[in-house]
Amino acid sequence: MSRELFWLAITLVVTVITNFIPGGRVLILPELFVALMILLYWAAKPGAELDKPVAVQATGPGDDKVHTWPHLVRSEFLCAIFITLGLILWSLVVDAPLEEPANPTRTPNPSKAPWYFLGLQEMLVFFDPWHAGVVLPTFIIVGLMAIPYIDINPAGNGYYAYESRKYEILTFFLGFHILWVSLIIIGTFLRGPGWNWFWPWEVWDSHKIEALTNVNLHYIFGIRSEAGAIIFGAVVVLGYFVVGTAAMYWAIVRMKGQEFMHRWGMPRFVLTSFLFLNLMSVVIKMVLRHAGNIMYVWQTPWINF
Amino acid sequence: MSKWEETKRQITESQVWQSIFRHGYDDTPGNRVQMVSGNVWLHLHPSKVRRHAIRMRFTWCMGGITFLMFLVTVVTGVYLMFYYRPTAEYAYADMKYLEFDMPFGMFMRNMHRWAAHGMVIAVWLHMFRVFLTGSYKPPREFNWVVGVILLVLTMLLSFTGYLLPWDQLSIWAVTVGSNMARATPLLGYEGPFADWTGANPIYDARAFLFGGGEIGPHTLLRFYILHCIFIPLVASLFMAVHFWRIRRDGFSGPPV
Numbered sequence: 001m002s003r004e005l006f007w008l009a010i011t012l013v014v015t016v017i018t019n020f021i022p023g024g025r026v027l028i029l030p031e032l033f034v035a036l037m038i039l040l041y042w043a044a045k046p047g048a049e050l051d052k053p054v055a056v057q058a059t060g061p062g063d064d065k066v067h068t069w070p071h072l073v074r075s076e077f078l079c080a081i082f083i084t085l086g087l088i089l090w091s092l093v094v095d096a097p098l099e100e101p102a103n104p105t106r107t108p109n110p111s112k113a114p115w116y117f118l119g120l121q122e123m124l125v126f127f128d129p130w131h132a133g134v135v136l137p138t139f140i141i142v143g144l145m146a147i148p149y150i151d152i153n154p155a156g157n158g159y160y161a162y163e164s165r166k167y168e169i170l171t172f173f174l175g176f177h178i179l180w181v182s183l184i185i186i187g188t189f190l191r192g193p194g195w196n197w198f199w200p201w202e203v204w205d206s207h208k209i210e211a212l213t214n215v216n217l218h219y220i221f222g223i224r225s226e227a228g229a230i231i232f233g234a235v236v237v238l239g240y241f242v243v244g245t246a247a248m249y250w251a252i253v254r255m256k257g258q259e260f261m262h263r264w265g266m267p268r269f270v271l272t273s274f275l276f277l278n279l280m281s282v283v284i285k286m287v288l289r290h291a292g293n294i295m296y297v298w299q300t301p302w303i304n305f
Numbered sequence: 306m307s308k309w310e311e312t313k314r315q316i317t318e319s320q321v322w323q324s325i326f327r328h329g330y331d332d333t334p335g336n337r338v339q340m341v342s343g344n345v346w347l348h349l350h351p352s353k354v355r356r357h358a359i360r361m362r363f364t365w366c367m368g369g370i371t372f373l374m375f376l377v378t379v380v381t382g383v384y385l386m387f388y389y390r391p392t393a394e395y396a397y398a399d400m401k402y403l404e405f406d407m408p409f410g411m412f413m414r415n416m417h418r419w420a421a422h423g424m425v426i427a428v429w430l431h432m433f434r435v436f437l438t439g440s441y442k443p444p445r446e447f448n449w450v451v452g453v454i455l456l457v458l459t460m461l462l463s464f465t466g467y468l469l470p471w472d473q474l475s476i477w478a479v480t481v482g483s484n485m486a487r488a489t490p491l492l493g494y495e496g497p498f499a500d501w502t503g504a505n506p507i508y509d510a511r512a513f514l515f516g517g518g519e520i521g522p523h524t525l526l527r528f529y530i531l532h533c534i535f536i537p538l539v540a541s542l543f544m545a546v547h548f549w550r551i552r553r554d555g556f557s558g559p560p561v
Contacts (some may be wrong), residue, residue: 065353069340072350072359079366080373087377087423091415098404099473101397104520106473113482114467116425116460121481130496133485144453147436148446156439158557159357165439172436176429303490303497 036081109193109206118187119180125195126285128304136282140175143275150268175279214295217288226301233298237305241277248273349548351555358556363438367431371459372544374424378462381417382533384409389469391529393522396471421463428459440557448550451543458540465532471525479528480520486511 113121123132155164162169192198193206217236218229249269253261261269288294298305316322317329328339341352357363388407389399403410432452435441441449468479487493491502492510499509507518516523 064356066356066359067334067337067341068350068352068354069337069347072354073341073347075359075361075366076369079369083370083373083423084377087416087420090419091412094415094419095411096415096418097474098400098470102393102471102473102476104476108473108477111477111481114464114478115422116463117482120485129485129488130490130493134489134493134496137485141453141457144432144456145450148441148443148449151439151442154442157442157560158438158440159559160363160438169437172433176433 036085110191110195112187112191115184115188119183122183122187122191123282126282126289130303131305136278139275139278143175143279146271146275150272152264152268171276171279174283179279179282214289214293216296216299217294218299220294230298230300233296233300233305237298240281241274244277244280245270245273248276349552351552354556355558358558365430365434367427367434371424371427371431374420374427375540375544377420378417378424379537381413381420384413385417386533391469391526393471393525396469396525400470400472421466424459425463428456432456438557442557445550445554445557448547448554451547451550455540455543455547458536458543462532462536462540465528465536468520468525468528469532476520479524483511483514483520486514 112118120133120137123136126132127136151168153165153168155161189200190197192202192204192208194208194210196208196210198204198208216229218232221232223229223232249261252264252269285294285297288297296304317326327343328336330336338352341347341350385403388403388410390396400414403414407413435449435452464479464482467482468475487509488496489510490496491498492504493499494504494506494509494511496504499505504510506512512518514524514527515521516527
């Protein structure tokens with residue numbers, strides 16, 4: 001009985017709310033919601049008497065299976081209804097944006113890419129467009145695709161296992177949460193005119209001037225000539241990858257043993273360390289830029305890192 | 306037997322009814338299997354699943370939600386297509402027409418847009434969950450690769466749709482988002498080594514994407530076709546592979 005009262009209460013509340021939403025009345029929403037709630041009530045009914053006997057029947061040695069109908073289909077149906085309800089409500093309350101007509105002669109400041117690409121746009125602060133916009137996205141896609149082939153850890157196949165997959169999960173966390181998601185948040189909420197940094201409580205001042213005091217790395221080391229800069233940058237960048245790969249080799253052998261490295265194989269190791277060093281290079285470049293005002297590590301007339 | 310029962314029996318035993326519904330609705334193990342295996346939509350599932358795999362705390366439902374969002378955008382998108390003309394003269398006016406004159410026009414557009422955003426978020430969370438449960442491990446390696454392709458296609462679908470309202474927000478977001486193509490090494494005219502390959506503003510990677518040197522009416526038509534026909538078709542093909550492989554390999558789970 002209390003179950004029926006619960007659904008009745010929800011139905012009443014939703015009906016009352018939808019009547020007050022502008023346009024809600026027109027869309028026959030209250031009636032729609034009543035219908036959906038009746039459906040929900042029906043779908044949320046616990047499985048029939050049959051469930052227990054069937055589970056017992058299905059249980060052979062080591063068999064933990066249940067029938068897809070109704071067990072899985074019911075959750076999917078409920079989930080679909082709730083998500084659709086949420087989407088309908090959201091769409092009634094929040095309108096999709098529409099600004100003035102397209103005008104190729106009036107560039108808004110700031111011009112932002114769609115929010116899911118703002119992480120890449122934020123990377124433009126640290127890298128040239130060919131690197132931030134083309135090379136790094138390619139590495140992201142290739143790197144994601146490579147994951148199942150470079151991860152030969154048999155642990156955690158199909159279940160949550162944090163202890164035995166520490167490094168895998170930490171790396172994914174660094175790439176996905178720390179870099180991809182937080183850069184999107186920065187790009188969306190903290191970048192204003194001129195792609196300058198504005199805190200949420202600051203007014204977007206399009207005349208804000210930030211002194212550009214960035215210098216290239218070779219400049220700090222007192223190198224002034226073009227040839228010197230090219231050689232210096234090449235040594236630093238190539239050195240980073242050579243030393244980094246060697247360090248990773250050493251660290252992995254130390255942590256996992258020579259036997260693991262042998263089983264893992266050189267192609268997997270080289271691909272993994274290359275991708276990982278690229279991931280870390282983003283972090284290093286961000287620190288150098290934000291904390292040390294470094295523009296390029298390697299500047300040449302053709303290409304800059 | 307009451308008259309109601311009698312009528313019901315006559316209907317369910319008629320040739321027409323039985324040609325459509327091949328099994329009863331009785332809650333028997335046989336019927337439960339047939340409900341899934343005998344239904345073109347539900348047979349995406351195996352007829353039995355592992356008990357732990359259907360728990361919300363395990364699956365998060367994100368793959369299914371991504372697919373649901375895709376279906377919502379298909380339904381609302383078809384509605385919008387009836388009233389939208391992908392030409393620079395009419396596109397923006399049609400947005401206003403949708404908003405103020407079409408029954409449910411604004412509502413459909415809102416649902417289309419928010420479902421598209423929801424799809425991008427859900428597909429990311431789906432990837433995150435699949436990573437956490439290690440569900441890409443053998444034998445499911447290639448399905449993860451297909452998933453990554455679908456992830457990219459999802460963002461491309463959203464990105465091409467972003468241009469269609471033809472307002473300031475859309476052309477400048479797409480301009481900024483596409484400028485990276487201009488910087489492609491060798492293939493973009495602002496990228497490194499462009500002078501070696503002869504890439505120039507009207508003949509490079511971005512011009513190929515835009516259908517011209519600058520964003521314009523040609524871009525609108527190009528993105529419209531990519532958005533409404535090409536990418537949905539390609540994504541549907543990959544989705545078929547993705548689902549079929551889940552069906553073949555079963556849901557992932559700890560060894561029994």
